[in-house]
Amino acid sequence: xxxxxxxxxxxxxxxxxxxxxxxxxxxxxxxxxxxxxxxxxxxxxxxxxxxxxxxxxxxxxxxxxxxxxxxxxxxxxxxxxxxxxxxxxxxxxxxxxxxxxxxxxxxxxxxxxxxxxxxxxxxxxxxxxxxxxxxxxx
Numbered sequence: 173x174x175x176x177x178x179x180x181x182x183x184x185x186x187x188x189x190x191x192x193x194x195x196x197x198x199x200x201x202x203x204x205x206x207x208x209x210x211x212x213x214x215x216x217x218x219x220x221x222x223x224x225x226x227x228x229x230x231x232x233x234x235x236x237x238x239x240x241x242x243x244x245x246x247x248x249x250x251x252x253x254x255x256x257x258x259x260x261x262x263x264x265x266x267x268x269x270x271x272x273x274x275x276x277x278x279x280x281x282x283x284x285x286x287x288x289x290x291x292x293x294x295x296x297x298x299x300x301x302x303x304x305x306x307x308x309x310x
Contacts, residue, residue, distance in 0.1 A: 269279060278286075 272279065
């Protein structure tokens with residue numbers, strides 16, 4: 173029976189050493205793969221950061237150009253709109269003034285001019301009254 177025990181694989185010292193050696197090699201290969209993956213991941217990450225920076229600088233220039241183009245267009249539209257509003261306002265003023273003249277209603281400037289003339293005439297009248305009043309007293 174001892175011969176049978178000697179033939180069993182678990183009793184073979186060479187086989188146990190081979191299995192132990194294989195297990196150690198598998199373990200070391202796993203550690204090597206992990207280290208390699210970690211190194212590659214670091215390099216890969218650095219490369220991604222570098223490519224991201226390049227893309228950012230490229231797109232920043234494009235975006236700045238687009239913003240400048242949009243700002244220019246907005247400025248042009250604003251100028252045109254302002255010009256159009258100014259024209260409409262002038263046309264409206266002219267039409268309203270014309271309609272008021274036709275109705276016999278004077279403009280503010282005309283009324284203010286008349287008020288100034290009245291004030292001047294009243295001043296002149298007061299001066300003449302005062303002058304004639306002092307002549308009568310003498």
